[in-house]
Structures are given as structure tokens and as C-alpha cells.
Amino acid sequence: MSSRRPGAGPTLNFKAVLLGEGCVGKTSLVLRYMEDKFNTQHLSTLQASFVTKKVTLPDERRAQLNIWDTAGQERFHALGPIYYRGSDGALLVYDITDEDSFQKVKSWVRELKQMRGSEIALIIVGNKTDLEEQRAISYETALRYAQTVGAKYVETSAKENDGVNELFELLTQLMVAHHGSKQQNDTNALRLQNAISEDGVEPDVDENVPAVAAAHRSCCGI
Structure with a gap:
């Protein structure tokens, strides 16, 4: 807890992690949120990258988001626990045109549930809605699955900047709510x-x- 403003109280610190297969757009989501940019070339993350962003909550409190963007390649899967240990929230990202990436999200959910239980806020993210004509997983299917595991479901397009800010705002709200419940x-x-x-x-x-x-x-x- 640090960085005080008059009457605002301490800054809330939250750790969030992005998990999912390679090429689903995790890094693109972070880049769009942090810098409002989109790189048309594939951005491959090696192991993990880390960024921070300070936000103002509706009640005027301040929060710092510590965001870990993890590599999606299978050879880095075993490193997952290193990055999501102690996380307050997780974005489980898949490509709506790739059914296998959706199935892999389910394995991440099982792992997080086993390791973190109800202590972590979960959002399942269907990315690349700009490729709607190639959709392989329907919105309804993904939503039903998210509801069965107690997660929220959001669809985004990092390329078109559709739903990205709303996604991270929702994640912050969920982490704040979890923080309040724990207190x-x-x-x-x-x-x-x-x-x-x-x-x-x-x-x-x-x-x-x-x-x-x-x-x-x-x-x-x-």
C-alpha cells in the first residue's frame, strides 16, 4: 500500500495475469489497453512480460494494476503457477475462431480453481470478434461455460479496440469486490x-x- 492522496486512502495493489494459448491476442489486449496501439504483426511473448497501470476507482480511491502477460507456447505452460500465484484476477483468453484455444481455457480454469479456489476473480475472454465470419465458438456456448465455473464472460477485439477498456474495468471492479469481501x-x-x-x-x-x-x-x- 502506497501513494496517498488527501482523503483518498491508500492505493490498492492488484496482481492480474493473462493466460491462454499463443496467438490468441493476450499481448495485443495489453498493448491496446496500455498504449491504445495495435501491431498487425504477431507479438510473441517469451515467458512473461509485466506492466503496471494506475487507475481511479468510482469512489475516488486509487488502484495499481500489476499485469502479467504470459507466454502461450506449450513449453512455457509449466511456468504458469509462478505468475498466477498470489493473483487477484485472471483473464483467460481464447480466439473465437479457434476451438482448441477455447478448450485450453478450460484446463486453465481447472488449474486456477485448484490452486486459488475462490480467491481469484476470473474473466473468460473471447478475442478477435473482428473475425466474426470465422467464429468457431458461439457467444452462448462460451457464456454458458463461464457461468458454470463462476466466471464472467467478455468478448473483445484488440484490433478494433472493441470492449478492451471495459474488460479491464470489469476486472478491476471484480478484484475490488473480492478485496472488500476478504476485508x-x-x-x-x-x-x-x-x-x-x-x-x-x-x-x-x-x-x-x-x-x-x-x-x-x-x-x-x-
């Missing part, structure tokens, strides 16, 4: 701990069940 859970846990410390008894009726059952067995000669 609330931590507060509730602290209150419960304090209540136990003050009363000397855990306020949980279920804790008495084993004792009651034991007493029942004793009086009944069981």
Missing part, C-alpha cells in the same frame, strides 16, 4: 476471536452436540 471476512473473524477471548466460550451451538450425545449415551447405558 469483511477478516473483520468478522477478528470479532469472533475477540468474543471468544472475552467470554471464554466459543459462540457455536454445534460445539455442544458431541457433549450432549456423550451424555445421552452415558445415561442410557449405551
Whole structure:
């Protein structure tokens, strides 16, 4: 937490990672978001690249997005956990004209769910909507899948600058919401701990069940 403004509170720091096969447009999405540029030549990421961007939230707080763009080549897949460990959000990108890239997104979702559980905000991104006539995965199919895994679904075109800013704004909102939920859970846990410390008894009726059952067995000669 750093960089204060009068009345704005500390800057929220979020780590976000882009995952997906090679050539689906992950780097193009980042380039469009960061610099509003599009490179017509294929941009190949080696292992990972890292950029940061500061944004102002609707409530005037500041947030810093630390964005990791990972390589999509199969030989770099094993490095994924290094980059998404501790991430607050993930963009799982596929090419709407490439069914295999969509199937690979599913494997990334399973891996993230296993490693990060509900601690990470997920958005599945169907990129290259400028190639609509070559679409291989329907919007409805991708949306239904995203809903089954608790993720949001967004379609974009880095080339046409369609939906890119909205994508990163949504990701930021989801990470802020997760941050707020975690803070609330931590507060509730602290209150419960304090209540136990003050009363000397855990306020949980279920804790008495084993004792009651034991007493029942004793009086009944069981």
C-alpha cells in the first residue's frame, strides 16, 4: 500500500495475469489497453512480460494494476503457477475462431480453481470478434461455460479496440469486490476471536452436540 492522496486512502495493489494459448491476442489486449496501439504483426511473448497501470476507482480511491502477460507456447505452460500465484484476477483468453484455444481455457480454469479456489476473480475472454465470419465458438456456448465455473464472460477485439477498456474495468471492479469481501471476512473473524477471548466460550451451538450425545449415551447405558 502506497501513494496517498488527501482523503483518498491508500492505493490498492492488484496482481492480474493473462493466460491462454499463443496467438490468441493476450499481448495485443495489453498493448491496446496500455498504449491504445495495435501491431498487425504477431507479438510473441517469451515467458512473461509485466506492466503496471494506475487507475481511479468510482469512489475516488486509487488502484495499481500489476499485469502479467504470459507466454502461450506449450513449453512455457509449466511456468504458469509462478505468475498466477498470489493473483487477484485472471483473464483467460481464447480466439473465437479457434476451438482448441477455447478448450485450453478450460484446463486453465481447472488449474486456477485448484490452486486459488475462490480467491481469484476470473474473466473468460473471447478475442478477435473482428473475425466474426470465422467464429468457431458461439457467444452462448462460451457464456454458458463461464457461468458454470463462476466466471464472467467478455468478448473483445484488440484490433478494433472493441470492449478492451471495459474488460479491464470489469476486472478491476471484480478484484475490488473480492478485496472488500476478504476485508469483511477478516473483520468478522477478528470479532469472533475477540468474543471468544472475552467470554471464554466459543459462540457455536454445534460445539455442544458431541457433549450432549456423550451424555445421552452415558445415561442410557449405551
